[in-house]
Amino acid sequence: MMKFFCRWIAIAALTLGVSHxxxxxxxxxxxxxxxxxxxxxxxxxxxxxxxxxxxxxxxxxxxxxxxxxxxxxxxxxxxxxxxxxxxxxxxxxxxxxxxxxGRLVLWSAQPGVVDDKGDVLRTSTDGKVALADPKLAPYGAAAIESMTRLGLLQRLQPRFVQGESIAQAYQFVATGNAPVGFVALSQVMADGRIAKGSAWVVPARLHAPxxxxxxxxxxxxxxxxxxxxxxxxxxxxxxxxxxxxxxxx
CATH class of the missing domain: 3.40.190.10 (Periplasmic binding protein-like II)
Structure with missing residues (x-):
C-alpha cells in the first residue's frame, strides 16, 4: 500500500508540474x-x-x-x-x-589546410581570415588577442572578414568565403573530435579565459x-x- 501511495504522489507531482x-x-x-x-x-x-x-x-x-x-x-x-x-x-x-x-580554434572546412600548430597563419599569404567582430563577440576579442601575442595582427589584419557573431564567422569558413577562420571549438566538434575539415585549438595561454x-x-x-x-x-x-x-x- 505504501509503495502504491508513493507512486501516486510522484505521478501527482509530475502532473502538477506540467500543469504549471x-x-x-x-x-x-x-x-x-x-x-x-x-x-x-x-x-x-x-x-x-x-x-x-x-x-x-x-x-x-x-x-x-x-x-x-x-x-x-x-x-x-x-x-x-x-x-x-x-x-x-x-x-x-x-x-x-x-x-x-569556451575554447577558440583556427578552423578550415577543408582537410589539411590548418596544421596542428597554427603555422598556416605565418605561411599563408592570401585568402581571407574570418573572425567575429571583437567589439560584439568575446570570441572575436580572443582571436585578436591571440594574433597580437603571436606577433601576427598587423600582418593579418588586411585580410580580415568579420561577422557580427561567431555564427557568421563560422559561415564564412563553412561556405568557402574564407579559407580559414577563428571559431568556437563547440561549432566544429562532434563526439569529442573535429567533425570535418582541419583545426588548431588555440592555446589558452594566448588569450584571456x-x-x-x-x-x-x-x-x-x-x-x-x-x-x-x-x-x-x-x-x-x-x-x-x-x-x-x-x-x-
Missing amino acids: AAEVSVAVAANFTAPMQKIAEAFAQDTGHKAVLAFGATGKFYAQIRNGAPFQVLLAADKETPALLEKEGFAVAGTRFTYAT ILQDAVLLNPGKDNPAALALTGYLRGEKARAIILSHGYEF
Whole structure:
C-alpha cells in the first residue's frame, strides 16, 4: 500500500508540474547554439517548461536588453556583460554564474589546410581570415588577442572578414568565403573530435579565459521556468552536454 501511495504522489507531482509549465525567453551567445538546443530539449522533457531560444552576439543582446527586449535569461559569451547588466540594474543581483569556459580554434572546412600548430597563419599569404567582430563577440576579442601575442595582427589584419557573431564567422569558413577562420571549438566538434575539415585549438595561454556567464534578467525574476532553467544549467545532465561540445569548467 505504501509503495502504491508513493507512486501516486510522484505521478501527482509530475502532473502538477506540467500543469504549471511555463516558457522562458533565453538570449544565447551564438557559440552555444548546439549544446543549448540539446539542453532545451532535455529541460522540456525533465521539467515540462519550454525554453524559447534566440541566438546572437553577446554585445548585440546587451544593447537589446538595455532597450527593453523581454529576455528573461542571458547566456553570454563572456563574464563582463552579465556583470554589467547586474550593475546597471537590468539583471537580478546574485544570480550570475559561469556555465562554461569556451575554447577558440583556427578552423578550415577543408582537410589539411590548418596544421596542428597554427603555422598556416605565418605561411599563408592570401585568402581571407574570418573572425567575429571583437567589439560584439568575446570570441572575436580572443582571436585578436591571440594574433597580437603571436606577433601576427598587423600582418593579418588586411585580410580580415568579420561577422557580427561567431555564427557568421563560422559561415564564412563553412561556405568557402574564407579559407580559414577563428571559431568556437563547440561549432566544429562532434563526439569529442573535429567533425570535418582541419583545426588548431588555440592555446589558452594566448588569450584571456573565455568564461561564459549566465544571469537571470529582471523580466524573469518571477517566472518559474526562468528560475528552473538557471538551476538546470548547473545540473549533471546539462554539464554532460556542455562538456561533450568541447567546453570546459
